[in-house]
Amino acid sequence: MVPALSLTLQVTCLVAAVVLGVEGVRGKAPLWWHLGVVAVVEVLLLVQLAVAIVLLTRGGEIVGSTGTFLAYLIGTLLALPLTLLWGLGEPSRWTLVALAVCCLVIAVLVVRLDQIWTTG
Amino acid sequence: MTEPPPPPSPRRTSSGFGRVLVVVYGVFAVSATARATVQILRDFDEAPLAYALSAFAAVVYVVATVALARGTPRAHRVATAAVLIELIGVLVVGALSLVDPALFPRDTVWSGFGRGYGFVPLVLPLVGLWWLWRTRPTR
Numbered sequence: 046m047v048p049a050l051s052l053t054l055q056v057t058c059l060v061a062a063v064v065l066g067v068e069g070v071r072g073k074a075p076l077w078w079h080l081g082v083v084a085v086v087e088v089l090l091l092v093q094l095a096v097a098i099v100l101l102t103r104g105g106e107i108v109g110s111t112g113t114f115l116a117y118l119i120g121t122l123l124a125l126p127l128t129l130l131w132g133l134g135e136p137s138r139w140t141l142v143a144l145a146v147c148c149l150v151i152a153v154l155v156v157r158l159d160q161i162w163t164t165g
Numbered sequence: 166m167t168e169p170p171p172p173p174s175p176r177r178t179s180s181g182f183g184r185v186l187v188v189v190y191g192v193f194a195v196s197a198t199a200r201a202t203v204q205i206l207r208d209f210d211e212a213p214l215a216y217a218l219s220a221f222a223a224v225v226y227v228v229a230t231v232a233l234a235r236g237t238p239r240a241h242r243v244a245t246a247a248v249l250i251e252l253i254g255v256l257v258v259g260a261l262s263l264v265d266p267a268l269f270p271r272d273t274v275w276s277g278f279g280r281g282y283g284f285v286p287l288v289l290p291l292v293g294l295w296w297l298w299r300t301r302p303t304r
Binding site: 137 | 179182
């Protein structure tokens, strides 16, 4: 899609995963700044959605399956809110580990999104 | 600062580490369901066995996710059954797909022991069974 945005998202997701994972393993309970880290990733995902919509309405072509592309796009957006909702049902270190795992999954999905857009 | 004492072993499958496990199972439930739906709607005739298997795997993941998230003693039994089926599935399909690749011309989540998913499908049921053992209801 936009290589710079995709790369920024991947790096941010990986950094967020490491930060939240380490905090969780160290036994921290969720704090406000942890939610800030999650918010940064989510905002970037919203930017990605906006960029995808703009590119598609301007006649951008997806090389791969459009359905799969949209599923990944929406999946990445919903993953963190759902994990947060579930994780905060019992706030503990494991909430942070769950969010870290979610960030890793999003990083993989962002790579796949880019592949579907450019090479199918 | 003293280290807090380790929490007592949680009884419910949805508690503690279970929160993380449910998220991982949830990811597989959602992605397997989406994938199977697309495959079956678009071109079921191309690889009926592989796609039917995809749908079956999706159901197994959904059942396991919901049962692990509920965490009642009854759900514990359901989750154990689902995770056992998942383990057998990934072992049998993994072996068959290597011995006779023509059997599954399209990849499923369990082909090559979950190679396409970083072998997570192979490790996940083992972690699941370990966790279900740790949280087994006391009799």
